[in-house]
Amino acid sequence: xxxxxxxxxxxxxxDHHHAPTGWRRWVYATNHKDIGTLYLLFAFTMLMIxxxxxxxxxxxxxxxxxxVVNPELFNQFTTMHGLIMVFGAIMPAFVGFANWMIPLQxxxxxxxxxxxxxxxxxxxxxxxxxxxxxxxxxxxxPAAGWTLYAPLTLQMGxxxxxxxxxxxxLGASSIMGSINIIVTILNMRAPGMxxxxxxxxxxxxxxxxxxxxxxxxxxAGAITMTLTDRHFGTSxxxxxxxxxxVMYQHIFWFFGHPEVYIMILPAFxxxxxxxxxxxxxxLFGYASMVYATSSIAILSFIVWAHHMFTTGMPxxxxxxxxxxxxxxxxxxxxxxxxxIATMWRGSMTFETPMLFAVGFIFVFxxxxxxxxxxxxxxxxxxxxxxxxxxxxxxxxxxxxSLFAMFSGFYYWVPKWTGVMYNETRGKIHFWWSLISFxxxxxxxxxxxxxxxxxxxxxxxxxxxxxxxxASVGGFFFGFAQVYFxxxxxxxxxxxxxxxxxxxxxxxxxxxxxxxxxxAPFHTFENPPKLDATxxxxxx
Amino acid sequence: xxxxxxxxxxxxxxNIPNKLASMLCHAGVWAGAWVATAAHAVNDxxxxxxxxxxxxxxxxxxIAAEQNSLHWMMLILCTVIFVxxxxxxxxxxxxxRKSKGHKAANFxxxxxxxxxxxxxxxxxxxxxxxxxTKLVVAQKDxxxxxxxxxxxxxxxxxxxxxxxxxxxxxxxxxxxxxxxxVMSAEGKPAGDNYLLKVDNPLVVPVGKKIRIITTAxxxxxxxxxxxxxxxxxxxxxxxxxxxxxxxxxGDFYGQCQELCGKEHAYMPIHVKVVSAEDYSKWVxxxxxxxxxxxxxxxxxxxxxxxxxxxxxxxxxxxxxxxQATGKGAGPIKALDGAAxxxxxxxAKQIAVLLNGQNNxxxxxxxxxxxxxxxxxxxxxxxxWSNKTGQIVQPADVKTARx
Numbered sequence: 001x002x003x004x005x006x007x008x009x010x011x012x013x014x015d016h017h018h019a020p021t022g023w024r025r026w027v028y029a030t031n032h033k034d035i036g037t038l039y040l041l042f043a044f045t046m047l048m049i050x051x052x053x054x055x056x057x058x059x060x061x062x063x064x065x066x067x068v069v070n071p072e073l074f075n076q077f078t079t080m081h082g083l084i085m086v087f088g089a090i091m092p093a094f095v096g097f098a099n100w101m102i103p104l105q106x107x108x109x110x111x112x113x114x115x116x117x118x119x120x121x122x123x124x125x126x127x128x129x130x131x132x133x134x135x136x137x138x139x140x141x142p143a144a145g146w147t148l149y150a151p152l153t154l155q156m157g158x159x160x161x162x163x164x165x166x167x168x169x170l171g172a173s174s175i176m177g178s179i180n181i182i183v184t185i186l187n188m189r190a191p192g193m194x195x196x197x198x199x200x201x202x203x204x205x206x207x208x209x210x211x212x213x214x215x216x217x218x219x220a221g222a223i224t225m226t227l228t229d230r231h232f233g234t235s236x237x238x239x240x241x242x243x244x245x246v247m248y249q250h251i252f253w254f255f256g257h258p259e260v261y262i263m264i265l266p267a268f269x270x271x272x273x274x275x276x277x278x279x280x281x282x283l284f285g286y287a288s289m290v291y292a293t294s295s296i297a298i299l300s301f302i303v304w305a306h307h308m309f310t311t312g313m314p315x316x317x318x319x320x321x322x323x324x325x326x327x328x329x330x331x332x333x334x335x336x337x338x339x340i341a342t343m344w345r346g347s348m349t350f351e352t353p354m355l356f357a358v359g360f361i362f363v364f365x366x367x368x369x370x371x372x373x374x375x376x377x378x379x380x381x382x383x384x385x386x387x388x389x390x391x392x393x394x395x396x397x398x399x400x401s402l403f404a405m406f407s408g409f410y411y412w413v414p415k416w417t418g419v420m421y422n423e424t425r426g427k428i429h430f431w432w433s434l435i436s437f438x439x440x441x442x443x444x445x446x447x448x449x450x451x452x453x454x455x456x457x458x459x460x461x462x463x464x465x466x467x468x469x470a471s472v473g474g475f476f477f478g479f480a481q482v483y484f485x486x487x488x489x490x491x492x493x494x495x496x497x498x499x500x501x502x503x504x505x506x507x508x509x510x511x512x513x514x515x516x517x518x519a520p521f522h523t524f525e526n527p528p529k530l531d532a533t534x535x536x537x538x539x
Numbered sequence: 540x541x542x543x544x545x546x547x548x549x550x551x552x553x554n555i556p557n558k559l560a561s562m563l564c565h566a567g568v569w570a571g572a573w574v575a576t577a578a579h580a581v582n583d584x585x586x587x588x589x590x591x592x593x594x595x596x597x598x599x600x601x602i603a604a605e606q607n608s609l610h611w612m613m614l615i616l617c618t619v620i621f622v623x624x625x626x627x628x629x630x631x632x633x634x635x636r637k638s639k640g641h642k643a644a645n646f647x648x649x650x651x652x653x654x655x656x657x658x659x660x661x662x663x664x665x666x667x668x669x670x671x672t673k674l675v676v677a678q679k680d681x682x683x684x685x686x687x688x689x690x691x692x693x694x695x696x697x698x699x700x701x702x703x704x705x706x707x708x709x710x711x712x713x714x715x716x717x718x719x720x721v722m723s724a725e726g727k728p729a730g731d732n733y734l735l736k737v738d739n740p741l742v743v744p745v746g747k748k749i750r751i752i753t754t755a756x757x758x759x760x761x762x763x764x765x766x767x768x769x770x771x772x773x774x775x776x777x778x779x780x781x782x783x784x785x786x787x788x789g790d791f792y793g794q795c796q797e798l799c800g801k802e803h804a805y806m807p808i809h810v811k812v813v814s815a816e817d818y819s820k821w822v823x824x825x826x827x828x829x830x831x832x833x834x835x836x837x838x839x840x841x842x843x844x845x846x847x848x849x850x851x852x853x854x855x856x857x858x859x860x861x862q863a864t865g866k867g868a869g870p871i872k873a874l875d876g877a878a879x880x881x882x883x884x885x886a887k888q889i890a891v892l893l894n895g896q897n898n899x900x901x902x903x904x905x906x907x908x909x910x911x912x913x914x915x916x917x918x919x920x921x922x923w924s925n926k927t928g929q930i931v932q933p934a935d936v937k938t939a940r941x
């Protein structure tokens with residue numbers, strides 16, 4: 001996954017740059033493509049660590065009774081699986097995509113703040129080590145759930161402080177990344193690339209970056225208060241000193257709900273680029289897609305307490321958050337309709353990026369509907385904190401965010417590496433992932449409706465069969481991703497495969513296809529002259 | 540208790556590779572013929588989960604019945620919309636392929652269409668919200684209760700106190716039946732009420748409006764009984780309420796639904812709904828038992844009596860963490876040989892039991908009676924290798940409380 005250094009393409013003036021080589025190229029990296037690659041590799045590593053934790057959870061839950069771990073370790077697994085996947089895998093992976101693609105898409109030479117870009121990546125390494133290393137601290141890893149609810153966090157050992165510190169660092173890194181993306185998009189677009197001509201991926205990231213800047217400090221506040229409650233005698237959330245544990249939940253979810261959209265909006269962006277490319281037809285309703293994305297972002301700030309229906313809110317509170325939550329279904333539906341209208345009467349082919357995109361639309365919509373159902377507060381009385389919720393958010397985060405990233409990977413990897421992936425292998429990866437994903441998570445809806453609580457190390461025997469099915473599916477899904485790494489990612493990184501043309505996809509549009517494959521180390525050093533649609537370079 | 544915790548300690552990370560290997564073997568067998576799970580013979584539990592249950596449980600209250608029909612309505616609406624939308628998509632996927640020679644059309648925007656498909660979902664969600672609103676209001680109406688019960692979440696048990704109505708003054712703790720915990724630790728579960736069996740179920744009369752007030756002693760728990768359609772977080776330092784009116788007699792089960800620490804999965808809820816006469820009989824019995832059990836706080840006990848009583852208190856409240864051996868486990872401190880237990884100043888240990896320490900990692904045990912605290916302290920001071928000979932009398936605890 002590297003932009004080759006010796007490839008000058010038509011940028012003859014490349015050679016007066018002395019690009020560092022060896023380890024210095026990566027440690028001192030200021031090139032957006034190299035930093036993008038680093039982010040993607042880091043995220044994939046964390047995905048594998050989080051995945052191993054998930055499989056340990058599924059191994060324990062394969063049968064009723066404790067067979068693999070004790071309940072204390074089990075709680076550490078669920079907590080760290082959540083934290084690592086959210087903060088270590090999904091968020092950095094999207095930042096990796098942003099680093100690679102946004103400058104290419106808007107015709108900029110690099111990100112606005114190249115050194116800060118380096119810093120925001122390298123901050124992630126100590127944070128990731130601290131998160132993953134917390135298992136080896138006295139008392140084990142944090143076990144209070146990824147939501148870190150007080151006052152349970154006040155009972156945790158020293159690893160809780162390591163976890164809080166890691167989240168602070170990751171938050172700082174995300175904020176720096178967001179500032180970089182916003183400034184790049186607002187200041188560095190090539191002449192003629194007006195905002196409303198920008199590719200959807202850049203649009204969704206612009207909105208996501210604003211969300212990140214708005215809510216990461218809120219999370220930092222919540223966990224800092226937890227920290228001072230733990231060590232400095234404050235009682236923000238500690239009921240023993242008159243603190244309010246429910247206030248923690250309000251603050252956490254004021255961060256947490258926009259966070260959900262931070263993890264899905266860039267996915268919407270990728271899908272909005274892949275579907276038109278393989279339907280050979282322009283995106284239907286570009287403007288309404290931009291407005292729908294913005295409305296989702298704005299609404300995401302006023303729905304947080306639907307995570308808290310069972311804390312005992314007053315009637316008016318429950319009604320407000322129920323209505324506001326249901327409202328989000330409207331712009332989300334608009335996006336789905338637009339994608340389908342884009343496909344309608346197109347001239348479609350189904351290479352792996354398109355398969356993952358169609359798979360995304362289908363399975364993500366299921367996750368959308370299973371979100372609408374617990375949005376109804378009285379139904380949530382039954383479903384809150386059960387496996388139904390676990391099923392719901394894995395449908396939107398795995399089949400949503402992760403599948404969209406796979407789609408984006410297959411779509412752009414020829415540009416990154418200069419070689420095509422093997423189409424048969426890509427298709428195997430897609431079908432294997434799609435089927436095993438559904439075997440894993442579909443039965444969880446039944447478990448949740450039947451009342452099986454989440455974060456349980458052991459469960460009544462009546463739940464045994466569906467748990468066994470979910471565990472088997474989980475292992476198959478895990479192996480599918482190992483296959484993806486060994487048989488698709490590794491050959492691509494080694495440059496094995498058919499040489500990729502500059503524009504490998506017949507229907508693809510955008511400036512990233514105006515530079516050679518692999519993308520040279522430096523691109524668009526002089527602002528390109530664009531045609532009226534801002535999708536082609538002229539002269 | 541002994542065997543249980545020793546078994547659990549063995550089940551730690553060291554053995555994961557072996558365990559995983561055996562799990563994978565199981566998985567292989569299972570994939571072949573559904574054998575692994577067939578080994579557990581299990582039946583539906585009336586009032587609890589059914590085997591491979593697919594939908595919400597059979598309702599035992601009007602609220603739960605309405606939740607069920609609301610869920611059916613949502614499920615049908617969502618399924619119809621889903622099928623409709625994706626028939627269009629898959630028709631397109633099927634027909635509009637390049638391989639079938641389909642040429643791409645050129646349309647890419649239409650304000651009319653955008654407005655139509657914004658307004659229609661908007662109307663649909665309003666239609667969904669209307670019946671839900673009525674039910675939210677009904678669920679929240681906790682007025683005019685016939686019986687008010689305070690439910691307190693502890694790590695990891697439930698405390699029930701009858702505050703108002705017939706049975707006022709009754710109070711007891713409800714804990715998971717210990718045999719269930721042993722089966723779980725040994726990985727040999729059995730029985731239709733596995734993990735749902737408790738020592739003292741909550742008893743309520745049928746057809747009466749029961750108001751449940753929840754609170755907690757340490758961390759957040761959630762009191763939930765699916766058949767009644769109730770789930771209410773129990774939050775330390777706060778009181779919240781919910782209500783139910785059971786339509787039929789029988790046993791109903793629930794589990795704690797908010798992560799509350801390592802034994803989260805082991806604090807079930809068992810509600811016994813009985814007829815009005817049976818309820819009155821139960822209340823009489825409980826009142827008599829209470830009177831008989833009430834300890835005279837001024838009584839001066841002998842060491843042997845206190846130790847005998849303390850052993851029971853210890854098994855019910857302390858052994859889950861400190862272990863029957865008194866050795867603790869992991870972050871849990873040992874009592875055997877502990878400085879605070881051996882200290883000649885009895886007040887130190889009394890203070891720890893009353894107030895807890897380490898930010899609640901050791902919770903306070905104020906809810907135990909003076910006699911119980913005195914007994915359990917005397918027990919720990921004179922058991923295992925601790926041979927202090929010290930006696931703590933209920934009067935000492937009483938003084939420390941004030």
